[in-house]
Amino acid sequence: MSAGLVIVGASYAGLQIAAAAREYGYAEPILMLGDEPHAPYQKPPLSKGYLTEKVAEAALPLRGDAFFKENAVEFAPGNRVARLDLSARRVVVADGRYYSFAKLALTCGSRARRLAIPGADLAGVHVLRTLDDARALRATMRETRRAVVIGGGYVGLEVAASLIGAGLEVTVLETANQVLARVAMPPLADYLARKHAEKGVDLRFGTTARAILGAEGRVRAVECQDGTQVPADLVVIGIGAIPNGELAAEAGLACRGGAILVDDQARTSVTDIVAAGDCAATERDGQLIRLESVQNANDQARAAATALVGLPAPAATVPWFWSDQYDLKLQTAGLAAGHDAVAVRGSMAADRFGLFYFRNRQLIAVDTVNRPGDHLLARRLLARRVPLTAGQVADESIDLRALLDQSATS
Amino acid sequence: MPVIVYVQPNGTQRRVEVKAGQSVMMGAILNNVAGIDGECGGCLSCATCHVYVDPADIDRVPAKDAVEDDLLNGVVAERRPTSRLACQLIVGSKVDGLTVHVPTAQS
Numbered sequence: 040m041s042a043g044l045v046i047v048g049a050s051y052a053g054l055q056i057a058a059a060a061r062e063y064g065y066a067e068p069i070l071m072l073g074d075e076p077h078a079p080y081q082k083p084p085l086s087k088g089y090l091t092e093k094v095a096e097a098a099l100p101l102r103g104d105a106f107f108k109e110n111a112v113e114f115a116p117g118n119r120v121a122r123l124d125l126s127a128r129r130v131v132v133a134d135g136r137y138y139s140f141a142k143l144a145l146t147c148g149s150r151a152r153r154l155a156i157p158g159a160d161l162a163g164v165h166v167l168r169t170l171d172d173a174r175a176l177r178a179t180m181r182e183t184r185r186a187v188v189i190g191g192g193y194v195g196l197e198v199a200a201s202l203i204g205a206g207l208e209v210t211v212l213e214t215a216n217q218v219l220a221r222v223a224m225p226p227l228a229d230y231l232a233r234k235h236a237e238k239g240v241d242l243r244f245g246t247t248a249r250a251i252l253g254a255e256g257r258v259r260a261v262e263c264q265d266g267t268q269v270p271a272d273l274v275v276i277g278i279g280a281i282p283n284g285e286l287a288a289e290a291g292l293a294c295r296g297g298a299i300l301v302d303d304q305a306r307t308s309v310t311d312i313v314a315a316g317d318c319a320a321t322e323r324d325g326q327l328i329r330l331e332s333v334q335n336a337n338d339q340a341r342a343a344a345t346a347l348v349g350l351p352a353p354a355a356t357v358p359w360f361w362s363d364q365y366d367l368k369l370q371t372a373g374l375a376a377g378h379d380a381v382a383v384r385g386s387m388a389a390d391r392f393g394l395f396y397f398r399n400r401q402l403i404a405v406d407t408v409n410r411p412g413d414h415l416l417a418r419r420l421l422a423r424r425v426p427l428t429a430g431q432v433a434d435e436s437i438d439l440r441a442l443l444d445q446s447a448t449s
Numbered sequence: 450m451p452v453i454v455y456v457q458p459n460g461t462q463r464r465v466e467v468k469a470g471q472s473v474m475m476g477a478i479l480n481n482v483a484g485i486d487g488e489c490g491g492c493l494s495c496a497t498c499h500v501y502v503d504p505a506d507i508d509r510v511p512a513k514d515a516v517e518d519d520l521l522n523g524v525v526a527e528r529r530p531t532s533r534l535a536c537q538l539i540v541g542s543k544v545d546g547l548t549v550h551v552p553t554a555q556s
Contacts, residue, residue: 081490083489083490083492084490084492087492088492097471098471098475098490098491099490100478100479101478102478102479102481103478103479103480103481104479105479105480105481106481109481110481333488333489334488337488361489361492361494361495363492363494368493368494368516370494409516410519411493411494411496411516411519411520411523412519412520412521412522412523413523414494414523415495415496415520415522415523415524416522416523419523419525440522440523
């Protein structure tokens, strides 16, 4: 097979590398290998609108056939890569066929972390990562009544909201003492926990599942570490994702924490090989940063494409993320870890507010609920490092857009 | 099938058939129309499918809701009275032949 760019992985990052490489003038063949049988699809709706049947499968495609045709990108679904042969510059797929490459992009994503407790393989126990996972969960939801969600992260909470919306009884078991322990700050986490409780979710903190109990091969309860049994005919395990870094590690690329180590331009430790999205991590100030989000996949992919064609790195971008739960539109911009002050804009009681996080008086992150316009402005305030005080933020008579526009003209 | 006309900032036009029930954003994505990103997939989180509805067509599209209006406050390109998010414009007999103008930037 002809060399050129081979992209391993056909989701957000893989597609964006193909698109950006063409945009930046890459003229060699591009081959994108996907391990799933499906064309690239959107993942965020799988835990939300798709489960509640508000979003149909027809609305999930990430790109149409026209994208592949007009950009001369060959897409080969159903190809699971078995190994990378770097000395021969080949990608070897599961049935032994291989594809030669001049440049290689690894956008292998991540997979759902499994729970290593007895009963985790019973019928009625689900994880949620892929379209096939979502199809299976949606089918089980229709014939079940009582659900236990193990893990109070974004996937767990979004699924809990969807299950409540579908009329199921829902218990969420969370080992930590707050929801979203890895990714959100306490003010937002506490607010969300209250909202879930108001909607009827039985949220149990400091609670770890010890076993999943079944009868005739089907789940019937979850047993907690204190011996309590929570009856369930559906269990959803949402305890995080594991980066798919194995292919790279086995080929000798530098990896950290299971992820492929990349620099700010998404370059791996080997020339002509880039990595982007959930499978890639960067090191900053001695800390490993791996972001699982559409934004990170897209932006890191664009950076990777510049590296592939020999352009300078694009400007650093502000991480952002969204989650829809019930009638709450939650959006976050920047990274709040390490903040030393928080200012509230708007009303938490009215479910329309922003939490602005500062470190050394510099704005570092903003969480908003039902203020999507402020979220968009916050991203640009953060990108431009516009000086902003906690007092200005709390004063709703001060227009964020005006502050942004002033900074552009000054 | 209904037709949507996408006009690029340089004046290039593209007439695209879009299934009834699909959004003007999805029509752009499926047909590889440049300049409409739709990063959030149409769940009103990103405002990267901002378009200007042609003034001649503005009365044919339904009014925007509060969330879309709020998002339009944060768009990168200039906000105009004709600004809409293409994910909220659902194609049907009423919007057949609709012309939308793609702004110079989405993010």
